[in-house]
Amino acid sequence: MTQSTAFLDFQATKMLHTAQGRELLDISFRLDQGRILAIYGPSGAGKTTLLRILAGLTEAGSGHIRVGDDTWLDTTRHIHLPTRRRAIGFVFQDFALFPNLTVRQQLEYASPEKHDSSIIAELLALMELEALQHHRPALLSGGQQQRVALARAIARRPSLLLLDEPLSALDEEMRNKLQEYILKIQQRFHLTTILVSHYLPEILRLADTAIILKKGRIVSEGTPASLFAGQTPPQKNNSSFKTTGTILRIEPSANAFIVSVRCADTIIDLTLSAAEATALNLNQTVSVIFNAINPKIIP
Numbered sequence: 001m002t003q004s005t006a007f008l009d010f011q012a013t014k015m016l017h018t019a020q021g022r023e024l025l026d027i028s029f030r031l032d033q034g035r036i037l038a039i040y041g042p043s044g045a046g047k048t049t050l051l052r053i054l055a056g057l058t059e060a061g062s063g064h065i066r067v068g069d070d071t072w073l074d075t076t077r078h079i080h081l082p083t084r085r086r087a088i089g090f091v092f093q094d095f096a097l098f099p100n101l102t103v104r105q106q107l108e109y110a111s112p113e114k115h116d117s118s119i120i121a122e123l124l125a126l127m128e129l130e131a132l133q134h135h136r137p138a139l140l141s142g143g144q145q146q147r148v149a150l151a152r153a154i155a156r157r158p159s160l161l162l163l164d165e166p167l168s169a170l171d172e173e174m175r176n177k178l179q180e181y182i183l184k185i186q187q188r189f190h191l192t193t194i195l196v197s198h199y200l201p202e203i204l205r206l207a208d209t210a211i212i213l214k215k216g217r218i219v220s221e222g223t224p225a226s227l228f229a230g231q232t233p234p235q236k237n238n239s240s241f242k243t244t245g246t247i248l249r250i251e252p253s254a255n256a257f258i259v260s261v262r263c264a265d266t267i268i269d270l271t272l273s274a275a276e277a278t279a280l281n282l283n284q285t286v287s288v289i290f291n292a293i294n295p296k297i298i299p
Helices: 047-055 103-110 118-126 142-155 172-189 200-206 224-228
Strands: 008-018 021-031 036-040 062-067 070-074 088-091 160-164 192-196 209-214 217-222 240-253 256-263 266-272 285-291 296-298
Touching: 008 047, 021 047, 021 209, 021 217, 036 047, 036 200, 047 062, 047 088, 047 160, 047 192, 088 142, 103 118, 103 142, 118 142, 118 172, 142 172, 172 200, 192 200, 200 224, 200 240, 209 224, 217 224, 240 266, 256 285
Parallel strands: 036 192, 036 209, 088 160, 160 192
Antiparallel strands: 008 021, 008 062, 062 070, 209 217, 240 256, 240 285, 256 266, 285 296
């Protein structure tokens, strides 16, 4: 990616205080407009600090942040835009909804154009919240509250959408449903999104590109398929994980078949036997299961 086409140009340093002691966060990356970047790494690696620096909630020791044509941070020029002047939508793990506002009022409060109800109506419909729009958070389930939090973040019409493990408090079924809503939002509004997640199936399904952080540094970056294929997720009682996708290509290769599956904007190539490949069709939705040995396709 060239600097001229990068929508987000980020570089920052910050001293971290971790359970293992002081670590220097020193991160630099660029991101194209309309892409989803996943940030992955152990606790204390600097994932949430990175988001907070982007949002202006944590001060960087040094660095610069350019989003489009706007400079949000440049420590050499003493530029530090406050959070209220940064076009961000931030979704937290704990939803952070206003308890006294209805669903519709949450979105109206966030919208920069108070008299334009079109974005509010569109988001209520897109997130399937129309029947709940006059309910307060106490009457909503966890999944419903997180849909409201996502819709509220989009109502701000952000240049950047920041997601800090937004689905980690939900069960697997609800998590999968919320991933669908995130993909719908991404497709409709063409957002530039940074997602912090520990959950590899989520990263494989949603992200175009990923960064692995350790001790405040980027140790690997690339497509999720190239970074995580064949790895097992950090879950005590689960030796495999899966994501869903659409078959783009089935081609013979030597004594096997190459099957390409699109998961979000990531393409995963798998080598299958003839017997396995004959059970598959182009444009078919399948599950790709990864384990410690090799990935498999389940129709």
